[in-house]
Amino acid sequence: MSSRRTRSRQTISSSRITDDQISDLVSKLQSLLPHGAHIQNGNRASSGRVLQETCNYIRSLHREVDDLSEKLSELLSDTDMSSAQAAIIRSMLM
Amino acid sequence: MHGSNTFMQVFFKKWLLGLKHGGISSKNMSFLERKRAIKVSADIAMAFAKHGRTWSQALVTNLSKQEENKAMVNAIFEDVEYHKKKSSSSSPSYHDKPCYNTRSKKILRRSLQVCSMVRKRRHKKPSNGVGAKILARDLVKKRTNLLKKLVPGGDSMDDFSLLDETFDYIISLQAQVDLMHLLAKVLGVLNTKN
Numbered sequence: 001m002s003s004r005r006t007r008s009r010q011t012i013s014s015s016r017i018t019d020d021q022i023s024d025l026v027s028k029l030q031s032l033l034p035h036g037a038h039i040q041n042g043n044r045a046s047s048g049r050v051l052q053e054t055c056n057y058i059r060s061l062h063r064e065v066d067d068l069s070e071k072l073s074e075l076l077s078d079t080d081m082s083s084a085q086a087a088i089i090r091s092m093l094m
Numbered sequence: 095m096h097g098s099n100t101f102m103q104v105f106f107k108k109w110l111l112g113l114k115h116g117g118i119s120s121k122n123m124s125f126l127e128r129k130r131a132i133k134v135s136a137d138i139a140m141a142f143a144k145h146g147r148t149w150s151q152a153l154v155t156n157l158s159k160q161e162e163n164k165a166m167v168n169a170i171f172e173d174v175e176y177h178k179k180k181s182s183s184s185s186p187s188y189h190d191k192p193c194y195n196t197r198s199k200k201i202l203r204r205s206l207q208v209c210s211m212v213r214k215r216r217h218k219k220p221s222n223g224v225g226a227k228i229l230a231r232d233l234v235k236k237r238t239n240l241l242k243k244l245v246p247g248g249d250s251m252d253d254f255s256l257l258d259e260t261f262d263y264i265i266s267l268q269a270q271v272d273l274m275h276l277l278a279k280v281l282g283v284l285n286t287k288n
Binding site for chain 2: 057
């Protein structure tokens with residue numbers, strides 16, 4: 001009996017806190033997105049859109065990291081180690 | 095550039111340490127091996143620079159699951175500065191064992207513990223209290239689940255923590271991209287001058 005009461009009390013207090021905090025977080029996320037400014041559509045209605053764009057953005061960031069890793073791999077194999085500047089990089093990396 | 099200065103400094107420093115450890119300037123490495131070393135060391139360094147976050151702990155745990163990554167994880171989490179201070183304060187002795195209870199190793203150990211705790215929590219009934227009202231609609235739920243798979247450790251987070259962690263994760267990813275661009279630029283300049 002008492003456990004049920006505490007559980008319902010917890011749900012009430014947590015949903016009172018999170019309504020505003022969730023929409024705050026959603027708009028924070030929106031500001032991170034590259035085209036975040038264009039998704040203005042009323043606060044709650046756009047949360048699904050923000051989530052979708054967030055997923056797309058994370059995936060594109062992952063791809064970019066992958067591409068850059070390839071680019072760096074090429075550059076590090078090409079770098080001529082003879083010049084003074086290259087020697088500095090070499091000492092950082094070896 | 096995104097991220098605070100200290101975060102970027104720690105990130106970059108640890109990344110270089112990881113690159114050194116990965117032996118990426120060796121001529122014998124294949125293109126793909128080098129790429130892998132670059133990417134993995136960048137991920138570990140990023141997670142180290144953001145220790146304490148659920149996503150960073152999950153990232154390290156996931157990377158540590160692969161045998162070939164373990165050495166680099168240990169290299170990056172090994173606190174060299176601490177070792178130096180330790181040895182200078184006490185008289186040198188061959189019997190002195192390196193102190194493994196460094197701050198970094200504690201972080202690593204804690205992150206592995208958290209992830210095993212998190213795994214146990216998953217078997218309990220999922221508590222839907224926090225933020226369930228807003229994100230309960232079907233379409234939003236579907237996208238939330240998608241997001242959970244993209245953020246390290248996302249599967250076991252409640253909706254509110256997921257958004258919070260996602261925000262921090264994206265900022266860190268942006269910093270990772272910025273750093274990689276920077277290094278590519280520097281190396282590109284070097285190559286053209288030669």
